[in-house]
Amino acid sequence: MFFSVHPNNFFHLEYTVVQSSLIVAFVLVFVLLVGLIVLASRRWRRLAESEPRVILTGGGTGGHVNPALAIAEGIKKRDPDTQFLYVGVRGKAEAVIVRRVGYPLVFVSSEGFPGLRPSFRTLRFLCRLSLGVVQSLFILFRFAPRWVVATGGYVSAPIIIATLILQALRLSPTKIFLHEQNSIPGQLNAFLGRWVDRVLLTFPQTLSFFKKNGVVVGYPIRGSIALKPREEAQKDLSFTLPPGRQVVFAFGGSQGARTINRALVDALRHLLPHRDRLFIVHGMGLNQAGGYDAAADTRARLEASFEPEERAMLDTFYYRQDYFHNIGNVYSISDLIVCRSGAGSLNEISQLGKPAILIPKANLPGDHQVMNARAMKHGGGAEILFEDTIVEQGEVLEKLEGGVLAEKILRLLNSPQRLNEMAALSGQFLRRHAVERILSELYQDDSYNNGTGYKSIPFKPLLTNHRLLLVLQRAHQADPMGYNPASAAGDEDDLTYYQHRAAGLLSHEPWQDRNLGVKLIGLTLYREKIPTLLHMLSDTTPTSWIKRCFGGDFKQVGFIRRNIVQALQILDQLDPEVERHLLRAMEDPYFEVRSQACIAAAHFGPQLVGKDNWLQAVIQRLKDSCFEVSVEAGKAVGEIGVDHRALDVLLQLKESHYWQVRDAALKGIKRLLERRVIAPSPELLKQIASFILTTTDFRPHFSIKETYQTLQKLCRERESENVVYAAPEILPETALRKRMS
Amino acid sequence: MIYEICNFLMQLSETFSFFRLVNYITFRAIMAALTAVIVLFLFSRYFILFVHRRCLLDQVRETGIDSAFDKRGTPTMGGVLIVGSVLCSMIIWGNWRNPFLLCSIAGMLWFGLIGFYDDMAKVRRKSGDSGMSEKCKLLLQGGFALLFAWICVGPYAPLGPELATKVYIPFYKHALVDFGPYLYGLFIFLFLIFVTNAVNITDGLDGLAITPTIFVVGVLGIFAYVEGNRIYSAYLYYPYLRNAGELAIFGAAFLGAGLGFLWYNAYPAQIFMGDTGSLAIGGTMAVISVLLKQEMLFPLLGGLFVSEALTSQIQDKIGVRWIGRRIFYRAPLHHNLQHKGMAETKVVIRLWIVSGILALISLATLKLR
Structure with a gap:
């Protein structure tokens, strides 16, 4: 207690010297802080009005970073003086990609949301996130941005939370724009999205999550990802492409996908005989965390499955690299693309009009990769291969057979007509001009407001396992002989996915x-x-x-x-x-x-x-x-x-x-x-x-209930027949008398 | 009511001295039973019609047993009839200053109301599976159980402080052990919840719950008469509970109502008791046996209810949810018997016989100590 009150004399307060000086010091510091904050906030307002400054944030994977960069590109084209600051998390995709593009980059601390169940990880998540928010507050005051453009992932959470706090205290003039790439929003996006100024959506069906502040814009794609003539694209490559080859580009997103990397290495064995007409480009991915080092694992697998002399042969038609910064060029030279079906990859493929083999990642929230892939296949631009869940040496892995992949690749490459058809359909698949739409939202000037010109994606949600079980059981019970799960569950593709998902449950x-x-x-x-x-x-x-x-x-x-x-x-x-x-x-x-x-x-x-x-x-x-x-x-x-x-x-x-x-x-x-x-x-x-025929059981016979049920059945049958019944003629008494006479 | 009036008249003048009949518990018990039956018979037809018109009918439940299909559409909430006729009878013949009677009637009404809400919820949602949520039901039951446990061990214990926390077991003369207020309170709490839900589970076939109830309440009524009688209790070495005789009257009324209800509930049933009835019956039986210090006799006396509850819980919680196999063919007990190929009527009558035998054995504990 700083002071004590005498019960007899309320106004008689006793201070010691130390106590009173402490109080004064506290008050001083507080006033100073408030003053500083107010000053900083005024500076912020001034700066934000005079100079265009934008904080970009979002990351974890290339799928989150690239849209941010695409938006930045758009802003820069319109307003070349704009200053950018990229806020990311150390050691993730943004560290590599953003450095290369050249925007200034700072790191904050953050972590993925571990779920609602309290555990040690929840505690760590809260600590890291709070630290990230404090860091973000300093970044915000110093940089004084006009807009925060966030592209989701947990990376963008601290800066969004910090900005929201400052907005609530009316200390910040900044507006937050959150771009959601997937059809089912991530947990942090879904949570934070309700308070930000605008949520920019890729898919129309996501609007139901953000009814108040969502707009459908599409997926922004960087200008560098544009179709170039093959000769031109070839110049900028880090490898030389032998003439007259069909090029297959396989990658698993910026982080790489174990399934795709391993399946491709396995597939090489089957592709080896076709080495003089093929060229395989392999983007392995940057991932090194979580017990999977994409590059090292791929190298080890290659060395394990190929003899040294075979490896020399491989080099004539196979090139691998961890990440392609000029991915647009690689896309341009390739005839077929093998990849995951994240919204980013899909949009890029569609932008360039390339045919693809999609290997969706299973068991994601809302199965969004499967839905994307399914939609693209319906559109005709892609084919799907599903990964299988297996147990290998006590470890649960997703796996795709190399032979299956190789067979699919070869079959597509062998029919150029089919490839062309797919390429044409792929080009029509998704909405274009996302960057322009986003800029129109940012500047609030309706500079681009073209709401048409895209093919909307057919949206039929996949069934959950329990729901699927009910549907199938009912179908099987109704007609065990002519049972066809594909028609009961949707179509063949859905069924294939359900099969793989069911197999995943076994482990x-x-x-x-x-x-x-x-x-x-x-x-x-x-x-x-x-x-x-x-x-x-x-x-x-x-x-x-x-x-x-x-x-x-x-x-x-x-x-x-x-x-x-x-x-x-x-x-x-x-x-x-x-x-x-x-x-x-x-x-x-x-x-x-x-x-x-x-x-x-x-x-x-x-x-x-x-x-x-x-x-x-x-x-x-x-x-x-x-x-x-x-x-x-x-x-x-x-x-x-x-x-x-x-x-x-x-x-x-x-x-x-x-x-x-x-x-x-x-x-x-x-x-x-x-x-x-x-x-x-x-x-x-x-x-x-000589059988004993006495029994302890019998079936009761409720005659009145049976009669009622036959009547009920009769009514239901007739109802669907639409027969017109003549109304019984009931004549009024006067009419009757008239007729009699 | 009549008890009060007669006593009042007897005070007024000697001419009404023949009214001392009402001070005999046996007389009042018989009259209470008769009143309950008559009241039930008087109102049952109208009640069934009323329930049918308001569409308060039994809803389909996923039991996997064929015969359950025939049952939907039977009027439910017959418990209202039972509780109502017991209440009428007790209003006429009961001594409402008696704490034993007040406790039992409070228990019956409280649990009856919980069941009533549950029934209404089922009817409203048109599904036998989605009545009041399990949690909510347990919470309400627990609320009363807590209050009752406190009354039993607290300063207002109807049994008096020296008896309140002692436990008697069947076939043994003296109080076995003194649990102390906290442990005994907890015991009462769990006992109440267990018994009410046991009756609820038992109430699955026509007439299956009501006849064993008649047996149990009848035996408990006899116990109440003995323990409330100074001479008999001394002779049979029971603690003398001065006011317990009133419970014999209450038990008789319940017995009468049960008989009347069985008239309509016997296979094929014209009305079901619903949760209103089963919870009210369970609550009453639990409260009476605690008040009479016969809670340890209940597993024997109401052995049918207990085994129904245990089979159901073991099958569901241990078997199906946890270790992933069936432990019984089906659960609870009566469904198991049906699955083994017994018709509903046969199952019901056999289980009546079992509960009758159990009641006889329990009655034997009066003397065999």
Whole structure:
């Protein structure tokens, strides 16, 4: 306490000398600070009005940096005196790209949003972000910008927050423009976007996230990325292009993509025979963080898969570099592009009108890369390859088979007509003149307000896994014989993606996810994954001991194994391997797996007829301790029995405790008769007469409800027929009398 | 009401001395039971019609059992009838100055109201699965349980301070252990919530919940009579609870209402009790058994309810959600029996028999100690 109050005399305050001087010092410092801030803010206003100054921010990947640079280019062209300052995060893409372009660059501290669950990373995120905001405050006061142009990513968060604070305190005249490249906004953009002055959007469908302050402008592309004649473009390259080659340019964005890099190296093996008519340009990416060094990994993979003399051959048709700063030239010389389907790459490809093979990154928020790729394919400008999720040496990886990629590349290159067609359609794909539109927003002068002239993207959201499961299950239930997942889920491409997404679930840690994945693989008819399913089915890794105490058994829990058997049945492909595993499932410790295996045996009956081991296995199951299993086994015996042995075992069930088992036995005998395995005879009649027919169950018959239901059905049917019924003629009494007379 | 009037008249003059009949608990209990039945019969037809016209019908629930399909469209909220007729009967025959009776009626009404809101929510959203949220329901139940636990162990304990926190177990003469107020309060809290939800889970087939309720309440009524009677309690070595006899009357009224309700609820049901009924019944049974110090007898007496709740919870929480397999074929117990191939009527009658046997065994604990 600085002072104490005497209870008797309220006005009698006691200060010590130190205390009072401290108070004075505090007040002085405070006044000084406020004065400084006010002065700085006045300077800011003055400067912002007189000189055009712009802070650019955003980054993490080239997809965020390039739009910022494109906007800067546009501003500079219109107002050459403009001063720029780029604010980024150390060690990210902007550090390399922006340095090269030559804008002054400063770094702040920031980090990606780790999610809402409190953890150590949340704390670190908050610390770094707050530090970044403080740094940004200093940067803002010193540079005094007129506009802040942010292109998203966590990199731009500190400066936006700092500007928002100053705006709220009315200390800053700056306006914030936030450009969102994706159709589903990133978390920080979605959060901060509601307070900034304008959100500039690439896709019209994103407007629903920013109803108040969003405008659709498109994706700004740098002037350097323009189509040049091949000869001209060739001059500026860091490599020499042998004449008469078809050029394929493969890259995974500025940071590189492991899937694409590895798949391309694998594909080289298949492309090697075509080396005298091909040239592959490979942008490996700048990434060095997160346990993946793009350049080093690619080199190691090359050395591992090619002998030294082969590598010499490679050099004649393969060139790799971590990042192409003059990417426009590389685009210009290439005939086909292989890349991710981020909004940036897609727009650049479309701007230059190049055909592409797109490899979308899966499981992003809202699946936006898949949606982009899908839209471009609908437009006709691209083809899609999906990456697969596999487990390699205990590590979950996305993978694309090199052979598949090579085959696709070769097939496209071999039909120039198709390439030309794709190129033409690719050029029409996205809206142009994004830079002009953005400048019109920045200067508020309607200098460019052309809202038409683009093809809007068909927007049908992809289904979530749970929703997909419901849709497919319903379709399968309605018509198991003519079941076609592609028409139920959308189209072939969507189905392919769903298949890959389902496969990705199989390597998740929670069993609920794996269970979902198993169901989806069955219902999407993803037959390539049957070996994985079989592996899971016979995987006897025990689960944790505490779960085993409560009745758990293996890591692939009972539900998963049951659903695998069910999926195998839906997949409807019985090869010796599947057969072997199904036979094993007949002896599974979990009863539902056994009963499902019996159902599968009945389903595959026609193919299993005459196989003695199957008949033996099913007969074994008739005596199962769980009646559910016996019931299904009884039906299965009817499907696969071939002689009197089957009849005999079924007849033995005549005194079974459960009526369902007896019922199943009779059903089995009926099937045997229908299949003409046994002949109807008085003897058989006598044998089945000894069945116990009393039962503890019956089906009630609510006559009034049934009548009501028939009526209901009748009404519904007639409703759709649109028949005109004559109204019964009811004449008023006077008319009636008149008619009588 | 009649109790008060008669006592008042007896004070006025000697001529009304024959009214001392109302001071006999057995007389009032029988009259309460009869009143409850009559009230229920008088109003049930109109009530069912009213419920049907207001479309307060049972909604479809995803149980995976075929017969559940036939049940939608049955009028629900029959609990209002039960609670109403018990209340009418107690207004006429009860002694409303008795703390035991007040506690039990408060419990019945509170839980009945929670159930009523839940039923209304289900009807309004047209889905049997999305009534009041689980959390909200538990919160409201917990609120009453907390209050009741405090009353039981606090300064206003109807049992008196020396008995309040002691626990009796069946087949043993003396108080086993003194839990102390906090532990015993917690125990009461959990017990109340468990029992109410157990009855709610049991109420899945026509007549399945109401008959065991009649047994349980009947036995508890007998216990109340014994413990509220100085001679019998001394003879059977029970603590003498001076006002507990009133609970015998309350139990009798409940029994009467239950019988009347079974008339309409027996298979195939014309009305369901809904959550209104099941929660009210659960709340009442839990409160009465705590007040009579028979909470440890309940797992035996209401063994059916307890096993229904346990199977359902074990299957759902441990089996399906956690270790990823079914532990029972189906849960709760009555669905398991149905799945094994028993018709609904058979399941219901067999479970009645089981609960009757359990009630008899529990009654035997009166003497076997």
